């Protein structure tokens with residue numbers, strides 16, 4: 001398990017390093033910090049799955065044994081899952097039941113590997129969920145690993161994000177400067193009936209934070 005996790009962090013380091021050439025400067029910061037984290041021990045975390053992790057069983061891998069999605073699906077049952085505490089009382093039960101994330105690297109107790117410079121993790125959202133407008137003081141990038149995701153950032157324009165292709169070619173991403181409000185829609189595609197979190201495969205997003213990473217997201 002420790003080796004699989006180390007391999008995944010290694011792949012993430014390469015993922016961000018390759019995108020640092022033509023992406024936001026934060027990608028280089030994330031790649032550097034993941035390399036630093038890999039210099040230390042990578043043990044086996046205590047698994048603590050949330051119900052949302054069960055939605056991953058509906059996903060088929062992309063057929064690429066080395067893709068980030070395939071590697072994450074293998075690791076997911078062995079990782080500690082969490083949710084943003086403030087959302088448990090403020091977002092609808094359907095959202096809370098069908099959402100959760102793993103903090104692979106970060107400053108908090110729940111992070112698998114500790115870092116005070118960056119936070120990196122993978123989140124899962126059930127099809128049909130809407131993540132309302134929120135913001136946080138950390139700079140952020142999202143990459144989609146599975147599903148169709150609508151994103152609206154500070155410029156007010158909704159864009160459709162597509163999963164990064166298997167392998168390591170550059171994919172689309174969403175980028176938020178510190179405190180920029182943003183919202184997301186999961187599983188929606190034009191011409192497709194309303195997605196159902198109880199039936200349809202979920203969306204899987206890789207996320208990274210830099211800067212002020214110790215402050216949770218809040219609805220705005």
Ligand SMILES: [Fe+2]
Nearest residue numbers: 136140182217
């Ligand atoms: Fe965010």
